[in-house]
Amino acid sequence: NAGVTQTPKFRILKIGQSMTLQCTQDMNHNYMYWYRQDPGMGLKLIYYSVGAGITDKGEVPNGYNVSRSTTEDFPLRLELAAPSQTSVYFCASRPREGQEKLFFGSGTQLSVL
Amino acid sequence: GDSVTQMEGPVTLSEEAFLTINCTYTATGYPSLFWYVQYPGEGLQLLLKATKADDKGSNKGFEATYRKETTSFHLEKGSVQVSDSAVYFCALSDYSSASKIIFGSGTRLSIRP
Numbered sequence: 350n351a352g353v354t355q356t357p358k359f360r361i362l363k364i365g366q367s368m369t370l371q372c373t374q375d376m377n378h379n380y381m382y383w384y385r386q387d388p389g390m391g392l393k394l395i396y397y398s399v400g401a402g403i404t405d406k407g408e409v410p411n412g413y414n415v416s417r418s419t420t421e422d423f424p425l426r427l428e429l430a431a432p433s434q435t436s437v438y439f440c441a442s443r444p445r446e447g448q449e450k451l452f453f454g455s456g457t458q459l460s461v462l
Numbered sequence: 463g464d465s466v467t468q469m470e471g472p473v474t475l476s477e478e479a480f481l482t483i484n485c486t487y488t489a490t491g492y493p494s495l496f497w498y499v500q501y502p503g504e505g506l507q508l509l510l511k512a513t514k515a516d517d518k519g520s521n522k523g524f525e526a527t528y529r530k531e532t533t534s535f536h537l538e539k540g541s542v543q544v545s546d547s548a549v550y551f552c553a554l555s556d557y558s559s560a561s562k563i564i565f566g567s568g569t570r571l572s573i574r575p
Contacts, residue, residue: 380561382563390567391468391566394562394564408564439505441506446561449563451563453506453507
């Protein structure tokens with residue numbers, strides 16, 4: 350019963366460094382999402398995917414990239430990290446259209462210093 | 463695009479008090495509406511949902527009614543417990559792209575014993 354698994358749980362980056370946040374789900378869900386949650390704020394959608402090979406921008410995509418080569422994995426890439434990207438990142442998935450409950454991972458806390 | 467507006471927090475109540483957290487939305491068409499809850503240190507969990515006008519979602523003593531005429535989906539509970547302390551998020555499925563789930567800014571609830 351793994352569900353949605355995110356790694357790492359915590360990371361500190363220096364300005365200008367790059368990294369990949371990993372997300373994998375074992376529920377065979379078609380739809381996957383990346384959100385960021387800034388301190389005291391709500392969730393903002395970064396990117397989402399409706400199936401392998403298909404991705405689309407959300408509300409705040411700048412500074413990020415994603416890929417979806419398999420149904421299970423949806424990594425989020427940060428290029429040239431900036432302090433404004435300090436946040437908690439959540440990956441989520443749901444089965445398909447019409448099945449609207451999102452299943453969330455436990456989050457990755459990222460600090461860019 | 464579609465959006466969700468929630469009442470600002472934090473909200474502090476005594477145990478057994480009545481709870482209302484306001485949520486209004488802006489949307490083209492008829493989105494599905496959700497309340498998610500985030501307990502400390504965890505990802506979000508679906509609390510309840512409603513998929514059409516006048517539907518009432520309910521779970522764990524919480525209720526919310528989809529009001530199309532006032533574009534609202536207020537969360538209520540008749541008697542809160544300390545264990546209800548959490549952050550509550552209102553959300554909708556974006557009509558323009560039903561794949562998107564858009565969240566409000568969240569309302570932090572603290573219950574005093």
